[in-house]
Amino acid sequence: MTHARLAEREVTLLELLDRALDKGVVLHGDLTLAVADVDLIYVGLKVLLSSVETAERMRRPGLASLTTGRRERARPVTGR
Amino acid sequence: MASLYVYGIVDRTDVALPMDGTGGCPIVALPYRDIAAVTCSIEAGRAPSASPAAVRHHEEVVEALMVGSTVLPVRFGTVVPDEASARELLAASYPAFVEVLRRVRGRVELGLRVLQPGDAGGSTSAGTNSEAGSSLASGTAYVLARLEEERRAHATRSRAEDVAREIHRPLAAIACESARETLPTPRTLLAAAYLVDRGQIERMRRAVGAVARSFTTLRFLLTGPWPPYHFCAGASNGEMPSQGG
Numbered sequence: 001m002t003h004a005r006l007a008e009r010e011v012t013l014l015e016l017l018d019r020a021l022d023k024g025v026v027l028h029g030d031l032t033l034a035v036a037d038v039d040l041i042y043v044g045l046k047v048l049l050s051s052v053e054t055a056e057r058m059r060r061p062g063l064a065s066l067t068t069g070r071r072e073r074a075r076p077v078t079g080r
Numbered sequence: 081m082a083s084l085y086v087y088g089i090v091d092r093t094d095v096a097l098p099m100d101g102t103g104g105c106p107i108v109a110l111p112y113r114d115i116a117a118v119t120c121s122i123e124a125g126r127a128p129s130a131s132p133a134a135v136r137h138h139e140e141v142v143e144a145l146m147v148g149s150t151v152l153p154v155r156f157g158t159v160v161p162d163e164a165s166a167r168e169l170l171a172a173s174y175p176a177f178v179e180v181l182r183r184v185r186g187r188v189e190l191g192l193r194v195l196q197p198g199d200a201g202g203s204t205s206a207g208t209n210s211e212a213g214s215s216l217a218s219g220t221a222y223v224l225a226r227l228e229e230e231r232r233a234h235a236t237r238s239r240a241e242d243v244a245r246e247i248h249r250p251l252a253a254i255a256c257e258s259a260r261e262t263l264p265t266p267r268t269l270l271a272a273a274y275l276v277d278r279g280q281i282e283r284m285r286r287a288v289g290a291v292a293r294s295f296t297t298l299r300f301l302l303t304g305p306w307p308p309y310h311f312c313a314g315a316s317n318g319e320m321p322s323q324g325g
Contacts, residue, residue, distance in 0.1 A: 012303060015306075016139055017130075019306060019309035020153070021157075023309035023310055024155040024309045025155065026158075
C-alpha cells in the first residue's frame with residue numbers, strides 16, 4: 001500500500017473509532033458495555049491527532065456526551 | 081447462556097446479511113412491532129475487544145444493514161443478557177426509535193474535520209510584559225501575564241469561532257441536520273457532522289471543496305458516508321427525541 005493510502009486508511013480508522021466507540025445509540029438497562037474493560041489499540045504513532053483529541057475529551061465532558069449516561073472509560077488512552 | 085451483541089436498530093423485522101457476527105454466530109433480527117434489534121449470540125463475558133478489526137467488522141455489519149433498511153447504529157461493545165431484555169429495551173424506547181428512524185431515513189452522515197497549522201493561534205505569550213515587569217512586584221507581574229494569556233486565548237477562540245461559523249454555514253444549509261464543535265483540540269478548528277439526503281452527497285462534497293478553496297491555510301478532511309452515528313442521541317434510553325442538531 002502506498003504511504004498516502006496508508007495514511008488515508010488511518011484517518012478513516014480514527015474517524016470510525018470516534019464514531020463507533022463514542023457515538024451511536026446507547027442502550028441502558030441491564031447490559032454490559034464491553035469497551036469499558038478494554039484498552040484501545042492504536043495503529044502506530046501516526047494517530048497523534050486523534051490521540052490528543054480523545055485524551056482531551058476524556059478529561060472533560062463536551063459534545064461527546066450528547067448521549068447521556070455514557071460511562072467514562074476506566075483509563076486514559078495510551079499510544080503503543 | 082448466551083448474551084446478545086447488538087449492532088443496530090432497523091426499521092424492518094428481518095435481515096439477511098452476507099456476513100456472520102462477531103465470533104462467527106449468525107446475525108439475527110429480534111423484532112418488536114415494525115422494528116428490530118440486530119444481534120448475534122456471543123458467549124457471556126466474551127464481548128469483542130475494541131481492536132481496529134473488531135470495530136471495522138461492527139461497521140461492516142452496520143453499513144450492510146444500511147443497504148436494505150434504515151439503521152440506527154448502536155455503540156460498539158453493547159451486549160444485552162438475553163432476548164427478553166432486548167425486546168424490553170425495544171418496547172421501552174419504541175416511540176423514540178421510530179422517531180429517530182424517521183429522521184434519518186434515506187440519509188447519511190458526512191463528517192468534516194478542519195485542521196489548522198500547528199502554530200496557529202495557540203502560541204503562548206512570551207512571559208510577562210517586559211516594560212512593566214521590572215517595576216512591579218513579581219506577583220503582580222504574574223497576574224498580569226495570566227490575564228494577558230486569558231485575553232489571547234479568548235481572542236483566539238473567538239476568531240476560531242468566527243471562521244468555524246463561516247465554514248459551517250453553507251454546509252449546514254445543504255444538510256438536514258448538523259452537529260459541530262469548535263476547537264475540540266488546538267489543531268482542530270472545526271469538527272462537524274452533517275446529516276445529508278443521499279441525493280445531496282455530491283452537492284455537499286462540492287460545497288466543501290468550494291469552502292476549502294477559500295481557506296487555503298486550513299486542511300479539510302471530509303469522510304463518509306457514515307451511518308448516522310451523530311444523530312441518534314434521541315434514541316438512547318430515557319431521552320425524548322429533540323429537534324434539530
